[in-house]
Amino acid sequence: MAVSVIATVLNEVDEIPNLVASLSDQTLIAAEVVIVDGGSTDGTWEWLLNARSQYPALLPIRDESCNLKQSPGPIARGRNVAIAAASSDIIACADAGCTYRPDWLANLTASILSGVAEYALGGSCIDPASPTVWDIASAPFFGVKLNPNEPTKSCTARSMAFRKELWQRVGGFPETVLLGEDTLFDAKVRKLVTPAFAQRAKAFYRPRHAxxxxxxxxxxxxxxxxxxxxxxxxxxxxxxxxxxxxxxxxxxxxxxxxxxxxxxxxxxxxxxxxxxxxxxxxxxxxxxxxxxxxxxxxxxxxxxxxxxxxxxxxxxxxxx
Known part of the structure; x- marks a missing residue:
């Protein structure tokens, strides 16, 4: 079964190259990487258009309704637009500001591909390459691990996979809220299925906090x-x-x-x-x-x- 990776971005020109490069270097090759741009003005959209020649699986979509000026829940709306456009039966969610190890997609979706689960969570950890002092200081209070090998049961759309049919059954990500949309989505999904917690499937997160x-x-x-x-x-x-x-x-x-x-x-x-x-x-x-x-x-x-x-x-x- 094919897997599509989706993400939504807005004014992430400094982050998008690393995100796309890491998603395109997976051992499990995605059928497509769908990235919805909510109307960036910093060059993000132009970078995505130019990157299509280098990354054939990249499918950029510009939808300015996925912006706080047009929607109370632009992040959720961007994810829903991307998932609706994806052609695969299995969806993996990624996020700007993160990179992913080459085995991330394979590990995250293994339980779904094998038929053991319909929903999987990978969690996130601070990118060990360049953390700030306050990245490390604040990490556990955001549900973010310091060690990529630590077990996690937290929900984050930085590393999440599910069957598209399950997303349809719960009505998608809630577009009425700006933040916490992945928490609400997770709560709705857990009423129907039990999540699998994937090992070695964490997003490497770079908040760069002061x-x-x-x-x-x-x-x-x-x-x-x-x-x-x-x-x-x-x-x-x-x-x-x-x-x-x-x-x-x-x-x-x-x-x-x-x-x-x-x-x-x-x-x-x-x-x-x-x-x-x-x-x-x-x-x-x-x-x-x-x-x-x-x-x-x-x-x-x-x-x-x-x-x-x-x-x-x-x-x-x-x-x-």
């Missing part, structure tokens, strides 16, 4: 969660952390013990996800992870409540 951009992304995701009314348990956990931290500071008037206990707990929250992967990291990275972890409950709580009140997603950087 502290400010990492916090901005965290805030955007929290606003989206609030607007969609999802992950209330996460909001409760982060609110509880905020309240306990404030009480510990107040208690300093009498005793430092509560604050010391909080610092021990905060160390656990900061490093329990992937401390083994950080064993050889510099002190600067350890300090950045701890600082970012301290900020997480405050950023998440404020912005998830804000999203729940306003019911509005924040625009992404391309549409800002």
């Amino acid at each position: 502290l400010r951009s990492a916090l901005r992304q965290l805030a955007s995701y929290a606003v989206a969660d609030g607007a969609l009314g999802i992950r209330p348990a996460r909001l409760f956990r982060n609110l509880a952390r905020c309240v306990v931290e404030v009480l510990a500071l107040i208690a300093l008037r009498w005793t430092p013990i509560p604050l010391l206990c909080i610092l021990v707990l905060e160390n656990y929250f900061a490093f329990h996800f992937d401390w083994r992967s950080l064993q050889r990291a510099s002190f600067r990275i350890w300090a950045a992870r701890f600082i970012f972890s301290l900020l997480v409950p405050w950023v998440v709580s404020w912005n998830q409540i804000k999203g729940g009140i306003t019911k509005a997603n924040q625009p992404n950087r391309q549409n800002a």
Whole structure:
């Protein structure tokens, strides 16, 4: 059975060459690589047109309805347009800002091609080639691994595959939301089938974060969660952390013990996800992870409540 790879882009001229090159260098050759451009103005579309001579499987589509000016959910719409145009029975989703190892597509779709599953998730990890300090510091709070060989059960459309018929059954990616569309799609699919978690099928993600951009992304995701009314348990956990931290500071008037206990707990929250992967990291990275972890409950709580009140997603950087 043939496999089509799809992605949606907007103003990604610096990222698109690496994405297309890695998707075209797979051991399992895709029938086509369908990339929907939502109306780029930075040269992305022109690069895609010129690249067709080098990459015969590349199928670029320009659809300006896949833009925040035309759709409340341009990323989801771009994926739906690409999937509808794909000719294969099996669809693999990729994403700009990522590259993929040559065995990615084969590993991601193996369970579907063998008939074991209809839906597979590969997860994502920080590209080890050129991470920033804040890429590493923020990674686990975005469900991103540091080690490509770590198991993952997170959902991300950076590395996701399914039968096209399954996509049709759930009504595609929801085009009413800007962020969190893959989470909602995953929730709908899991009501019908159990996902297979593919090993060695992670997207190599290059966010290139500074502290400010990492916090901005965290805030955007929290606003989206609030607007969609999802992950209330996460909001409760982060609110509880905020309240306990404030009480510990107040208690300093009498005793430092509560604050010391909080610092021990905060160390656990900061490093329990992937401390083994950080064993050889510099002190600067350890300090950045701890600082970012301290900020997480405050950023998440404020912005998830804000999203729940306003019911509005924040625009992404391309549409800002």
